[in-house]
Amino acid sequence: MTDPMIDIRNLSVTFNRGRKPVKAVNGVSLSVNSGEVVALLGESGSGKSVTMRSLLRLHPKGTTIEGSMRVAGKDVTELSARELADYRGATVSMVFQEPRLALDPVYTLGQQIEEAIIRHKGVSRREAASRALGLFEKVRIPSPERRLMNYPHEMSGGMLQRSMIAMAIACNPKVLLADEPTTALDATVQIQILLLIRELQKEYGLSVIFVTHDIGVAAEVADRIAVMYAGRIVEEGKVADVIQNPKHPYTKGLLGARVELAHGRDRLITIPGAPPDLAALPPGCAFAPRCGEAVAQCLTDVPRLTATDGTASVACVKYA
Amino acid sequence: MSAVTAEIGASVVVPVAKSPGFWRNVLRRLSRDPVAMIALAIIVILVLVAIFAPYIAPYDPSKGSVIRRLKPMGTPGYPLGTDELGRDMLSRLIHGARLSLIMGVIPVPIAFIIGSTIGIIAGYSGGIVNTLIMRTIDVFYAFPSVLLAVALSGALGSGLTNALVSLTVVFIPQIARVAESVTTQVRKLDYVDAARASGASAATIIRVHILGNVLGPIFVFATSLISVSMILASGLSFLGLGVRPPDAEWGLMLNTLRTAIYSNPFVAALPGVMIFITSICFNLFSDGLRTAMDVKS
Numbered sequence: 202m203t204d205p206m207i208d209i210r211n212l213s214v215t216f217n218r219g220r221k222p223v224k225a226v227n228g229v230s231l232s233v234n235s236g237e238v239v240a241l242l243g244e245s246g247s248g249k250s251v252t253m254r255s256l257l258r259l260h261p262k263g264t265t266i267e268g269s270m271r272v273a274g275k276d277v278t279e280l281s282a283r284e285l286a287d288y289r290g291a292t293v294s295m296v297f298q299e300p301r302l303a304l305d306p307v308y309t310l311g312q313q314i315e316e317a318i319i320r321h322k323g324v325s326r327r328e329a330a331s332r333a334l335g336l337f338e339k340v341r342i343p344s345p346e347r348r349l350m351n352y353p354h355e356m357s358g359g360m361l362q363r364s365m366i367a368m369a370i371a372c373n374p375k376v377l378l379a380d381e382p383t384t385a386l387d388a389t390v391q392i393q394i395l396l397l398i399r400e401l402q403k404e405y406g407l408s409v410i411f412v413t414h415d416i417g418v419a420a421e422v423a424d425r426i427a428v429m430y431a432g433r434i435v436e437e438g439k440v441a442d443v444i445q446n447p448k449h450p451y452t453k454g455l456l457g458a459r460v461e462l463a464h465g466r467d468r469l470i471t472i473p474g475a476p477p478d479l480a481a482l483p484p485g486c487a488f489a490p491r492c493g494e495a496v497a498q499c500l501t502d503v504p505r506l507t508a509t510d511g512t513a514s515v516a517c518v519k520y521a
Numbered sequence: 522m523s524a525v526t527a528e529i530g531a532s533v534v535v536p537v538a539k540s541p542g543f544w545r546n547v548l549r550r551l552s553r554d555p556v557a558m559i560a561l562a563i564i565v566i567l568v569l570v571a572i573f574a575p576y577i578a579p580y581d582p583s584k585g586s587v588i589r590r591l592k593p594m595g596t597p598g599y600p601l602g603t604d605e606l607g608r609d610m611l612s613r614l615i616h617g618a619r620l621s622l623i624m625g626v627i628p629v630p631i632a633f634i635i636g637s638t639i640g641i642i643a644g645y646s647g648g649i650v651n652t653l654i655m656r657t658i659d660v661f662y663a664f665p666s667v668l669l670a671v672a673l674s675g676a677l678g679s680g681l682t683n684a685l686v687s688l689t690v691v692f693i694p695q696i697a698r699v700a701e702s703v704t705t706q707v708r709k710l711d712y713v714d715a716a717r718a719s720g721a722s723a724a725t726i727i728r729v730h731i732l733g734n735v736l737g738p739i740f741v742f743a744t745s746l747i748s749v750s751m752i753l754a755s756g757l758s759f760l761g762l763g764v765r766p767p768d769a770e771w772g773l774m775l776n777t778l779r780t781a782i783y784s785n786p787f788v789a790a791l792p793g794v795m796i797f798i799t800s801i802c803f804n805l806f807s808d809g810l811r812t813a814m815d816v817k818s
Binding site: 257259262282286287288289290291294295297298299302303304305306307308316317320321365368369372 | 647648710711712714715716717718719720721722725729730733734737
């Protein structure tokens, strides 16, 4: 097999703001092959967005990043400021959660896309404008000529997310990072955006990391799923395996808590308790305090992510 | 699906009209605001009067006569009366517009340039640089602006230039503070992160995304300072720290006429009325500008 497109090894991210350092990511290893879609699944604060943003080194000052990240053969942690600017957008680009906030309100969409194209491709404004038009057609925005001259507040959320995607693929990146791109959209638009991302991914052979807290979305779009909890990956495997045969108690809990299963019942099934404070993680498995199957060992040892069969792995003492 | 949409895209004839730019939109909305337009018209008239003062004024503003002192309003030949030295009030008000407008308007753009530069640097750098700059600014901000203006003018000595310098110094901290807070807000927004994620350098982010979003609000705040500047300038002249007699300036005129406040109150109040009208027009105009620049409305 060839080298993976994205290879994250033992990544830890610590935010040093405030009184106590907060460990948002705790030794995550993840690799994504060329042309593969991996969904990072987890609840708020589980470190999925932080992991993804690390790939673009988009963290505030005073953040410690440990471990190694290689993307398309480049060591991301070693890039200089200039190399980083060339790398962002051209090799790896990102689609944000809230298109309305991620686009600058005082420029037209055309200007913003052209700016990105000119920055990386060094073409004339006229050439950039015609490429922008092609991109808008690609993401199926109706009457693209007119839409390019619109300001963000003049467009709907779905159209803005399409524009965001157009901007993300403007410089032919190899990797697309999607940070809950459908969370801010209404249900009918969500599926269109998912289909669009899937379609573009196939066409361009993009590697995609897709962050979401929605299992349905993950199942729709991904080849593999990695479930995160308290800054660690607790289970990883092919979509069908994880969904049909979850191993980690947390994954089971997540799958049990879906709205669809609460049919006719008046209460949803939930996982009892709350996620741990990332500034003071428990010594053992982070999920142990909420876990119904915990044993004494769970409270003292952090379980390692171990392979259960060829493609899947899980971090739980029951499978160690 | 894609074929269908492609067809729709091709069949709809799109008028490729150039979308009006941000400032064009603002101007269009501003022109529909009657209050702002009336305020602007009055400001324009005042400016024209100031420019053409020698041609409009019926008399020489510095030529007085002992026998015509303190005539009331409506005296034939002197519609607005005469002052304590027998000078025609109308001519003096017309000539006074020159110095009053200069003192009101000039300090603001200078303070705008210096203050927003300081504020944007502080807001974008954050951390220790921000703390250093902003705490220094706070020292100036701690003084009431009138007190600061008087203290600075007093230290520099009276005269037009010194008054302008001290007013500029008074406004720099205020503008810098607004600039800093707006920049700090904008810096944390998603689109700045998005620009960074698409490979924009720090210089590009400041030039394109920070300036583009920050200059508008600071500009609106600065226009609202023009009226404050006029009042402060008049105050300085009133205290003898600005323009010196016999030059005509509204604040100075208020001062010299204050002895006549009991015998001839209406004439004595006229310069104050002019200051009031001018500053309220600047205020109303800046309010209109603020509304027009609110993109979301």
